[in-house]
Amino acid sequence: MEKISVYGASGHAKVIIDILHSNGNAISYVFDDNPAIEQILDYEVVHQPTTDKVMQNFIIIGVGNNRIRKEIAVLIKGKYASFISHSSAIISPSAKIGKGTVVMANASVNAEAVVGEHCIINTGAVVEHEAILKDFVHISPNASIAGNVQIDEGTQIGLGASVIQNINIGKWATVGAGAVVINDVPNYATVVGNPGKIIKFNKIYEAK
Numbered sequence: 001m002e003k004i005s006v007y008g009a010s011g012h013a014k015v016i017i018d019i020l021h022s023n024g025n026a027i028s029y030v031f032d033d034n035p036a037i038e039q040i041l042d043y044e045v046v047h048q049p050t051t052d053k054v055m056q057n058f059i060i061i062g063v064g065n066n067r068i069r070k071e072i073a074v075l076i077k078g079k080y081a082s083f084i085s086h087s088s089a090i091i092s093p094s095a096k097i098g099k100g101t102v103v104m105a106n107a108s109v110n111a112e113a114v115v116g117e118h119c120i121i122n123t124g125a126v127v128e129h130e131a132i133l134k135d136f137v138h139i140s141p142n143a144s145i146a147g148n149v150q151i152d153e154g155t156q157i158g159l160g161a162s163v164i165q166n167i168n169i170g171k172w173a174t175v176g177a178g179a180v181v182i183n184d185v186p187n188y189a190t191v192v193g194n195p196g197k198i199i200k201f202n203k204i205y206e207a208k
């Protein structure tokens, strides 16, 4: 089993640690740049200047925010672990999943789905057949992505949201918790409700 370092000691990192345990992976280091965070679950959190040691292992970024996860991925250019998944996740042999991505407990990724790098397929989420998710996408707990949906970089699909088949969702968009998306969503839009409607466009800058 690979030894893995977790970069970022957040709540999301705690779930990643559970996943690594579920697979029998050894965790070498948990790193955070905030020196005030000293402990996460049973692990002592290391800080600079131990960064070099952290980099010697395969890395999973333990940060839930898509934009910050991308900034870290671009900044540290580490050797990222191939995707990790909880032992209860169901992943089709024909699905393709990029490095650094995390598939959590009871999630499903079905036939010929393509999931990019550093994505989060959160607890109980469903990514249906032939869906295409670009890098840094987060499918929140219990959200469902139907067949042939395409979701561009950095977009978050909120808790329990549903996206019907063949929909295209742009980059750095947000779908609110519980939304039902039945129309394409443009880049940067925030969509809420059933049927999903655009309420605003995100003003946060796009990670480089």
Ligand SMILES: CC(=O)SCCNC(=O)CCNC(=O)[C@H](O)C(C)(C)COP(=O)(O)OP(=O)(O)OC[C@H]1O[C@@H](n2cnc3c(N)ncnc32)[C@H](O)[C@@H]1OP(=O)(O)O
Residues within 6 Å of the ligand: 122, 140, 141, 157, 158, 159, 174, 175, 176, 177, 178, 179, 190, 191, 192, 193, 199
């Ligand atoms: C493991 C984990 O914890 S993963 C975390 C997963 N988290 C989520 O899924 C959270 C998803 N986020 C949301 O649903 C948020 O409410 C967002 C992003 C859609 C909107 O958040 P904000 O930008 O802060 O908007 P704000 O709270 O000001 O709401 C704006 C309007 O939209 C409404 N609204 C906000 N969220 C929703 C929603 N999910 N469904 C319906 N209406 C909503 C508000 O009531 C408000 O309406 P009003 O203008 O008539 O008063």
